[in-house]
Amino acid sequence: xxxxxxxxxxxxxxxxxSSLQDYPENAVIALCEVSGEGCYVPxxxxxxxxxxxxxxxxxxxxRDKGYRVHYSALDDADNCQDLIAEAERLAGQYxxxxxxxxxxxxxxxxxxxxxxxxxxxxxxxxxLEDDRFFCTAREFADWIEERKTxxxxxxxxxxxxxxxxxxxxxxxxxxxxxxxxxxxxxxRNNLRTLTPPxxxxxxxxxxxxxxxxxxxxxxxxxxxxxxxxxxRRQALVDLRHFIDNALAxxxxxxxxxxxxxxxxxxxRLSSAMNIGLLSPREVCEAAEAAYYRGEAPINAVExxxxxxxxxxxxxxxxxxxHMPAYKxxxxxxxxxxxxxxxxxxxxxxxxxxxxxxxxxxxxxAHHIQRLMVTGNFALLCGVKPExxxxxxxxxxxDAFEWVELPNTLGMVLYADGGLMGSxxxxxxxxxxxxxSNHCGDCRFNPKKTIGDTACPFNSLYWxxxxxxxxxxxxxxxxxxxxxxxxxxxxxxxxxxxxxxxxFLNSLETxxxxxxxxxxxxxxxxx
Numbered sequence: 079x080x081x082x083x084x085x086x087x088x089x090x091x092x093x094x095x096s097s098l099q100d101y102p103e104n105a106v107i108a109l110c111e112v113s114g115e116g117c118y119v120p121x122x123x124x125x126x127x128x129x130x131x132x133x134x135x136x137x138x139x140x141r142d143k144g145y146r147v148h149y150s151a152l153d154d155a156d157n158c159q160d161l162i163a164e165a166e167r168l169a170g171q172y173x174x175x176x177x178x179x180x181x182x183x184x185x186x187x188x189x190x191x192x193x194x195x196x197x198x199x200x201x202x203x204x205x206l207e208d209d210r211f212f213c214t215a216r217e218f219a220d221w222i223e224e225r226k227t228x229x230x231x232x233x234x235x236x237x238x239x240x241x242x243x244x245x246x247x248x249x250x251x252x253x254x255x256x257x258x259x260x261x262x263x264x265x266r267n268n269l270r271t272l273t274p275p276x277x278x279x280x281x282x283x284x285x286x287x288x289x290x291x292x293x294x295x296x297x298x299x300x301x302x303x304x305x306x307x308x309x310r311r312q313a314l315v316d317l318r319h320f321i322d323n324a325l326a327x328x329x330x331x332x333x334x335x336x337x338x339x340x341x342x343x344x345x346r347l348s349s350a351m352n353i354g355l356l357s358p359r360e361v362c363e364a365a366e367a368a369y370y371r372g373e374a375p376i377n378a379v380e381x382x383x384x385x386x387x388x389x390x391x392x393x394x395x396x397x398x399x400h401m402p403a404y405k406x407x408x409x410x411x412x413x414x415x416x417x418x419x420x421x422x423x424x425x426x427x428x429x430x431x432x433x434x435x436x437x438x439x440x441x442x443a444h445h446i447q448r449l450m451v452t453g454n455f456a457l458l459c460g461v462k463p464e465x466x467x468x469x470x471x472x473x474x475x476d477a478f479e480w481v482e483l484p485n486t487l488g489m490v491l492y493a494d495g496g497l498m499g500s501x502x503x504x505x506x507x508x509x510x511x512x513x514s515n516h517c518g519d520c521r522f523n524p525k526k527t528i529g530d531t532a533c534p535f536n537s538l539y540w541x542x543x544x545x546x547x548x549x550x551x552x553x554x555x556x557x558x559x560x561x562x563x564x565x566x567x568x569x570x571x572x573x574x575x576x577x578x579x580x581f582l583n584s585l586e587t588x589x590x591x592x593x594x595x596x597x598x599x600x601x602x603x604x
Contacts, residue, residue: 081174083108083201085165088115088129089478090180091136092354096206097180106172107145109133111152113159113293118186119472122299123290124306124441125349128475131286131308132353138282139309148172152289162190169201178204184479185401210357211391212237218395229500231256233395234388243362243383244369244376251369252376256384257329260377264513265334265342274346275319277305277312298421298473299438306349306441306475313350317361320345321368329378333446335429335514340436344444345382348476351390358386385445393484396498407487408463409495410546415587416465420452427534428520429510430455441475446513448474453490454505458538459582460545463493501555504542507533528573534581541578544571 082105084097098107111133116126130152137149148171150157150164158164165177182188188205195203207214221236222228235255238244244251279287287301295301307313320328324343331343350356362383369379397404419425423434433447443452448470456466463486470486471477488498507524511517517524517533526532527540543550543563551560563571 080104081106081172081176083165083169083172083174083177085110085177085179086133086136087161087179087182088133089183089353090208091132092210092357093139094210094357095180095354096209097178101145105146105178106168106174107137107140107147108150108165108168109137109147110150110157110161110164110168112150112157112161112164113152115161116294119468120297121294121471122437122441122473122475123294123297123301124299124304125475125477126294126297127283127286127290127301127304128306128308128349128441129353130290131283132355134282134286135309152293161187162194166194166201174201176202176204178206180206180208183208185397185405186479189402210354211394212241212358212387213391213395215395215398218391219399222395222399228497230388230392230498233392234384237387237391241359241362241387243366243387244380250380252380255380257377257380258384261329261381262333263330265331265336265515267515269331269334269336269342271336271339272323272341272343274305274341275312275315277307277315279304283308299441303439307355310355313347313355316346316350317356317364320347321364321374325365325368325374325378325382327378329375329381332381332444333513335444335446335451335510335516337428337432337515337519340440340442340444342444346442351386352476352478352481358390362386389485390481393488393498394480396484396488397480400494400497404487404494405464405483407494409493410460410491410549412460412462412491412493414460414462414465414582414585416456416461416469417459418586420469426521427455428522429514429516432516437473441473443474448485449490449503450505450509450513453486454503454509455535455538457491457502457504458535458542459585460542461491463487463491466491496553501553502546502550504539505535506539507535510535528577532577534578537574537578537581540566540571540574541582544575 082102084105084107086097086107086109111130134149137147140147148168150168158167169177182191191203191205194200221233238250238255239248287304291301307316324345328343328345334342336342347356347361351358351361365374365379365382368374369376419430420434423431423438425431429451433443433451437443467483467486471479471482474482484498488494489503492499492502507522511524521531522533523531524533524536527536540563543559547560550556
């Protein structure tokens with residue numbers, strides 16, 4: 079067995095990826111659609127369709143370049159429907175003694191491959207570094223191990239210096255590193271809206287949509303509005319549209335929430351980057367060039383680049399440095415199942431209903447909806463991390479575990495005790511009222527804390543602070559708000575507690591889609 083099987087995963091669709099370099103003459107490139115990867119959580123049909131359509135287009139591009147390609151389609155009769163089993167079947171079919179692939183982006187899959195590396199008689203699995211990021215896992219580990227209190231801002235400045243992005247000699251462009259204070263304007267009623275480019279569907283994409291509807295049509299979400307880029311050319315169209323039409327306003331309104339517009343000035347580029355159709359460097363350089371051409375202000379460009387060069391790289395480093403134990407973190411001892419309405423949108427809370435409906439229709443919600451609406455609500459209610467992490471991983475088109483888990487478990491739920499964020503991102507209904515236009519169409523009043531029409535976020539907020547006081551009140555960034563809590567009368571605190579607990583007791587939280595079951599393997603491996 080002298081051949082090499084080069085296995086490309088659905089998030090490795092880059093012609094420059096390391097596994098395609100030094101291409102052996104006797105190599106076969108394999109791309110495998112398997113049902114197991116679509117069902118370990120109930121992935122949104124649009125997410126599955128994006129990955130499968132992009133894989134099929136990428137396979138065609140490889141064949142057109144002269145590569146020898148085997149494509150295992152989901153409905154092939156001899157498909158093992160398990161990625162590792164299918165790869166080893168193909169290795170035998172093509173007389174390949176080695177399976178070469180870039181390290182996958184999920185510990186779940188990496189752990190399985192490492193077990194196969196120990197198995198006698200199996201093809202030799204060879205793992206390569208994923209060099210499509212600015213920072214390697216080893217470089218991040220060296221950086222974080224030198225610090226008692228690592229923070230993304232310090233890491234981000236290091237990456238700015240390393241890459242030269244928005245740097246002028248050794249100084250940051252615009253005279254400061256971070257312009258976040260300029261990026262917190264709420265939504266306005268007369269704010270202009272943008273229509274994303276419409277991507278045509280060829281026969282490949284249409285066949286995938288039919289296949290996904292047949293096999294995964296019972297998952298949360300609809301395929302009706304599918305409009306994600308499935309080729310590099312389509313992804314470049316989205317990049318150019320963002321740079322030309324949205325970037326200038328992105329910074330100012332990146333925290334705003336609109337009741338009807340799911341995208342506002344957000345780029346919609348994360349899924350294309352995460353599956354490999356765009357490189358993070360070319361996206362950052364396109365934004366940087368717009369700044370130096372005078373087409374976008376520094377607060378917008380810096381804020382956008384920080385999301386990629388800062389947060390995206392930082393969460394990946396956190397993930398690989400702390401897994402698999404990180405998956406089990408639950409420092410606030412949250413035990414509640416996910417409320418049923420996260421799968422249906424059937425709630426009177428307008429902000430939650432619209433975030434869930436937009437997610438159902440588009441497999442998308444922007445970062446403030448995720449952090450301060452669906453995430454904040456789950457935090458205040460004490461939803462267990464594995465339940466919310468499974469939901470986020472399932473429903474968002476750009477959710478791959480290396481980026482989803484630290485953002486959800488660490489930033490949203492503060493379940494890692496402050497590794498990702500220096501304080502919990504908890505807020506009352508007043509925050510949503512200030513940043514969105516939801517509240518005018520909601521039956522709940524964000525100015526009320528007690529009563530039938532009081533916004534549940536308000537009592538839940540104080541209830542969260544009260545029940546977590548032992549863990550949080552010594553946090554320097556929480557002292558002011560805990561001072562306000564201590565100044566409340568016993569009667570008021572009792573009334574708020576009764577209001578919050580009454581609401582929590584009314585929530586229906588029957589487990590849906592086997593919440594958390596796919597974590598069992600992690601628990602065994604840790």
